[in-house]
Amino acid sequence: MEPVLKIENLQVSYYTDAGRARALDGASLALNAGEKLGLVGESGSGKSTMALAMMRMIKPPGRIEGGRVIVGDTDLTTLTEDEMLKTRLEKITYIPQGAMNSLNPVMRIGAQMVDAIKAHDKSLSKAEMSEMSMDSLESVDLDRSVFKMYAHELSGGMKQRVCIAIGILLKPQVIIADEPTSALDVVTQRQVMETIDRVQETLGAAIILIGHDMGLMAQFVDKVAVLYTGRLMEVCTVREMFTNPQHPYAQALIRSLPSFDNKGVFHGIPGLAPALLRLPSGCTFHPRCQHATEICTTTLPRLEQMENGRLVACHLYSEQV
Ligand code: SF4
Numbered sequence: 001m002e003p004v005l006k007i008e009n010l011q012v013s014y015y016t017d018a019g020r021a022r023a024l025d026g027a028s029l030a031l032n033a034g035e036k037l038g039l040v041g042e043s044g045s046g047k048s049t050m051a052l053a054m055m056r057m058i059k060p061p062g063r064i065e066g067g068r069v070i071v072g073d074t075d076l077t078t079l080t081e082d083e084m085l086k087t088r089l090e091k092i093t094y095i096p097q098g099a100m101n102s103l104n105p106v107m108r109i110g111a112q113m114v115d116a117i118k119a120h121d122k123s124l125s126k127a128e129m130s131e132m133s134m135d136s137l138e139s140v141d142l143d144r145s146v147f148k149m150y151a152h153e154l155s156g157g158m159k160q161r162v163c164i165a166i167g168i169l170l171k172p173q174v175i176i177a178d179e180p181t182s183a184l185d186v187v188t189q190r191q192v193m194e195t196i197d198r199v200q201e202t203l204g205a206a207i208i209l210i211g212h213d214m215g216l217m218a219q220f221v222d223k224v225a226v227l228y229t230g231r232l233m234e235v236c237t238v239r240e241m242f243t244n245p246q247h248p249y250a251q252a253l254i255r256s257l258p259s260f261d262n263k264g265v266f267h268g269i270p271g272l273a274p275a276l277l278r279l280p281s282g283c284t285f286h287p288r289c290q291h292a293t294e295i296c297t298t299t300l301p302r303l304e305q306m307e308n309g310r311l312v313a314c315h316l317y318s319e320q321v
Pocket of ligand 1: 247248249283284285286287289290291292293296301313314315316
């Protein structure tokens with residue numbers, strides 16, 4: 001099966017007075033239709049940058065410096081700004097962090113949805129656009145009456161569902177959801193995640209779920225990609241990640257999770273993630289890695305496919321690739 005999403009060697013830098021910060025350094029991924037990928041990593045690891053780069057929404061002083069993002073048979077990096085404007089929502093959609101707070105408080109929900117459709121297709125009648133909007137609201141378990149409501153009349157969970165409904169109005173092939181459940185209580189989190197899950201299944205879209213909550217990831221994604229200092233460290237199935245992570249950083253992430261076995265003893269990851277402006281030489285994890293050897297301090301490990309199919313960027317496995 002041809003992947004619906006291919007990311008090849010995507011690179012993003014931010015240029016500041018203090019120098020160049022490489023926020024994303026050569027990320028490559030492929031996702032099939034219907035696949036769910038969780039993108040995890042500490043704050044500042046490049047998760048949101050990767051999402052924004054896929055949408056071509058990086059703002060100065062940031063710059064996409066290389067790579068390709070291919071959705072279906074369209075290379076997004078070659079599109080004009082106008083073509084890209086149409087492609088967002090139609091082929092690839094991004095539900096940003098805190099999306100529910102971006103709803104316009106003085107416009108009815110329906111008017112905001114109709115505006116989004118109008119920006120893509122001016123040929124549709126008002127009735128058709130209203131019908132599409134109400135269908136989309138229904139698909140995320142909201143009543144059609146929400147169409148006539150204002151954001152302040154909705155709960156946090158309902159607002160987040162509205163944002164998902166807007167995101168899927170034009171039935172995109174790829175959905176990126178950036179921390180879609182942050183600021184929601186645990187019951188609502190689960191309901192929102194179930195909604196995303198069902199919507200994704202109905203559309204047959206590929207989904208990238210960005211987040212910190214490994215528990216939610218464990219329940220809702222098929223594959224996990226671990227980012228650290230803008231580099232992909234490991235990509236594998238969710239089962240492999242939780243039962244047998246290979247990369248020392250992925251191992252440390254999993255070890256740091258609370259479990260019934262650790263009897264209240266938490267294992268943090270020693271040290272701090274380095275500043276992007278002053279990345280260590282070689283493997284960027286080497287100052288925090290208990291397996292580091294000489295080569296780790298000088299040579300950057302490439303993300304390579306191991307015999308078992310998973311992708312790992314670590315010198316420990318260089319003989320196995
Ligand atoms: Fe640790 Fe070396 Fe692997 Fe980096 S390449 S994670 S420093 S063992």
